[in-house]
Amino acid sequence: MLPQTTPSLQNAPDLTPDDHEALRRAVGLLEHPSLAGRLTSLAGRPVELIGFALPATVAKAISSATSKGLEAALKVALRTLPASRASGSPRLHRALAAASGAVGGSFGLAALPVELPVSTVIMLRAIAEIAKSEGEDLADPEAALACVEVFALGGRAGSTDAAESGYFATRAVLAKTVSEAARLIAERGLANEGASILVKFVSQVAARFGMVVSQKVAAQALPVAGAIGGAAINYAFIDHFQDVxxxxxxVRRLERIYGKQAIRAEYDRIAGREPPPPPSLDLTASTTLS
Known part of the structure; x- marks a missing residue:
């Protein structure tokens, strides 16, 4: 008899009704990112399509501002989140983001290099509050990096192939970088913030976060924008990332309780997808060769 190649899910503990409902909620939040739809409702035009058609000079400005915003967020995540106390309700963070968006809406693209890092740090603190409420220890570098990782998870474009841009696919792309970066910080502290692995992490997150920033800029560039429009757009912006x-x-909390494989299988079932098949030995090839 061939040895079993993968752990069996039959012996995995059943989720409690509350945890199963929590996972259902997580699937709804992660499988249907809704920022483009919210911005389209505000602007009255399909901002996702407009975002892809932005001029090269605007795209370059967005890329630069996105990287600066994430660099600022990473420093906050690693230096101040572990020691921070509760910093306010989700509504407070949304209000602060709306205020920064009002400034950005008033001054347009020129304000993006200043406004986006401020908004990004505000969103990071809101994300950290959610992380702590789900049992994360932000003194653990991996948990702090997971807060920054949210900007990549919330930056998946709805029109792309779900197999390549889905929640677990995006986490898989970032997993090795997050693990290596967390190990570096745990072993050597924060003296190596410019280390290549952290630069790589920021670049990977920025590539996805930039998609959403492009949609935000596209919405702010439409005639409805301005101070009031900018505030509403930023409110939707932070609301989106808080949901993600x-x-x-x-999902991370449930993985700690039930194991990653069991949660992935149930997640896929709830989402209406077949879980990926377990690896198996290719007996056909060996028979042919013999």
């Missing part, structure tokens, strides 16, 4: 963070940290 809630789903992400629910």
């Amino acid at each position: 963070a809630r789903g992400h940290f629910i």
Whole structure:
């Protein structure tokens, strides 16, 4: 008899009704990112399509501002989140983000290099509150990096192939970088913030976060924008990432209890997908060769 190649899910503990409902909520939040739809409702035009058609100079400005915003967020995540106390309700963070968006809406693209890092740090603190509420220890570098990872998870474009851009696919792309970065910080402290692995992490997150920033800029560039429009757009912006963070940290909490494989299988079942097949030995090839 051939040895079993993968752990069996039959012996995995059943989720409690509350945890199963929490996972259902997480699937809803993570499988249907809704920022483009919210911005389209505000602007009255399909901002996702407009975002892809932005001029090269605007795209370059977005890329630069996105990287600066994530660099600032990473420093906050690693230096101040572990020691921070509760910093306010989700509504407070949304209000602060709306205020920064009002400034950005008033001054347009020129304000993006200043406004986006401020908004990003505000969103990070809101994400950290959600992480702590789901049992994360932000003194653990991996948990702090998971807060920044949310900006990549919330930056998946709805029109791309789900197999390549889905929640677990995005986590898989970042997993090795997050693990290596967390190990570096745990072993050597924060003296190596410019280490290549952290630069790589920021670049990977920025590539996805930039998609959403492009949609935000596209919405702010439409005639409805201005101070009031900018505030509403930023409110939707942070609301989107808080939803993604809630789903992400629910999944992480349940993984700590039931194991990653069991939660992935149940997640896929709830989402209406077949889980990936377990690896198996290719007996056909060996028979042919013999």
